[in-house]
Amino acid sequence: TxxxxxxxxxxxxxxxxxxxxxxxxxxxxxxxxxxxxxxxxxxxxxxxxxxxxxxxxxxxxxxxxxxxxxxxxxxxxxxxxxxxxxxxxxxxxxxxxxxxxxxxxxxxxxxxxxxxxxxxxxxxxxxxxxxxxxxxxxxxxEGFCSLYWAQQSDAKAPPFEKTSVAIIDIGHRTTDMLSVNRFNLAVGSTLSIPFAMSEFYRRVGERIGFGNHESSCLIQAVTALEGDRFFRPKGRRKGIDLDEVLPSLRSTFAEEVCDRVIEWLPERTRIVCVVGGGGKYFWQELKELFLEAGLKPYLIEPCRKATALGQWLYGSNQLIKQHR
Incomplete structure (x- = not known):
């Protein structure tokens, strides 16, 4: 949260x-x-x-x-x-x-x-x-307000008020895919799917024979920097270097995310804005896959904070309008 x-x-x-x-x-x-x-x-x-x-x-x-x-x-x-x-x-x-x-x-x-x-x-x-x-x-x-933050914080951000963009917010529970046309949310095209970081943690746990994929220690190890991804399940004498198992899992998972995005993506949209903790985690893989598909990927940073910051901006603007 x-x-x-x-x-x-x-x-x-x-x-x-x-x-x-x-x-x-x-x-x-x-x-x-x-x-x-x-x-x-x-x-x-x-x-x-x-x-x-x-x-x-x-x-x-x-x-x-x-x-x-x-x-x-x-x-x-x-x-x-x-x-x-x-x-x-x-x-x-x-x-x-x-x-x-x-x-x-x-x-x-x-x-x-x-x-x-x-x-x-x-x-x-x-x-x-x-x-x-x-x-x-x-x-x-979820994810919509990240555009407010990107527009305010990044002078090189796409012209959201003039074009159609997709927001791909990869969170813990869901990947939220939003179609936005000139800052107007296309409600009929918006979709959240229960395929996000929690599923990735489940797959990591399955690969190493660890059943509690909600463990904060596992999550911290998976998201640590390369070289620091060491995890010892409770009760085991020998720990696991996750750097040995994560690359193949990341590649496969990113391809599955990309496939789901491509299947959903409206035809008029080429700019794909990636946000969320999962967006940052899979950015390099997703960036290459989206470029191969002829799309224009854009990372909204700081990825884990952008939506919260944008929501604050949204709420502030709404209150100002109400009290004019």
Whole structure:
């Protein structure tokens, strides 16, 4: 989960997406000895239940929720992020959702707005009461707002306001493929598919005989720099140099991503904007494949932060328009 309060890439926060429901006693019992480290011990008490998020949730065998809707635990995640940012009073939220279908997106969008907008939320963090009043909730397809960021931050970015482009946002759970014509989202052509980094981690785990592909240690090893991709599964005496297995897996996976993009890509579109953590990870392979297909690939950077930064810009612009 990525979040920010301004358009400075240095201040985008990353919170592991693990969530684990606990009893209130369990939550209150983990305050010490890590009281100063919010990131490793982020917990929320909300409506009589306790929740651990991020690293603490992983320690408690929490799930990344890969088989769940992103709406599940959305309120708790928002409260956790608000806690990290130490926000109080009135707030506006911009939330991204995968676009698996029009029906799915509209349904989940309505659920989020109903759960958050025009509501006062009260919760406890380390026995201290917190409160916010949610004034606005904007829900948009994942990846779309990365164009706002690219337009502002890169003078060499394609002329998004004059042409048709495709956004390929390769995230953890889904690859989101968006068709944008002169900054207008072509809703009918937008598609999210459950083929992204989580599937790649699953394949890596399968290759090395490790079943927990949600392990943060495995994910960190896979995404580390070449030469530092060492992983020792729990209980094994001998570790694994992932540099010996990743190249072939990366090549095959990138080709499969490219095939899916080509199959979906509208005929009028040649500019393909790649973003997301997976976009950065597979950029070299995808760049070559897209060039071979006669396309014009463009990497939106910083890839893992661009969508969050763009969402902040989008929300700010919407609020300015409303108050003119």
């Amino acid at each position: 990525k979040a920010c309060l301004n358009a400075n890439p240095e201040y985008v926060e990353f919170i592991p997406a693990y969530v684990k429901e606990l009893s209130v006693n369990q939550v209150q019992g983990v305050i010490q000895p890590f009281a100063s480290d919010v990131y490793s011990n982020l917990t929320v008490e909300y409506r009589g239940k306790g929740y651990a998020l991020g690293n603490r949730a992983e320690d408690e065998q929490g799930s990344l929720g890969l088989t769940e809707s992103k709406v599940a635990h959305a309120v708790v995640k928002v409260l956790g992020i608000v806690t990290l940012f130490e926000l109080t009073g009135d707030v506006a939220l911009v939330i991204g959702l995968p676009y698996l279908s029009l029906e799915q997106f509209e349904s989940e969008r309505e659920q989020l707005i109903e759960a958050l907008e025009f509501q006062t939320k009260v919760w406890n963090f380390r026995k201290e009461t917190k409160e916010i009043s949610v004034q606005e909730v904007f829900v948009i397809p």
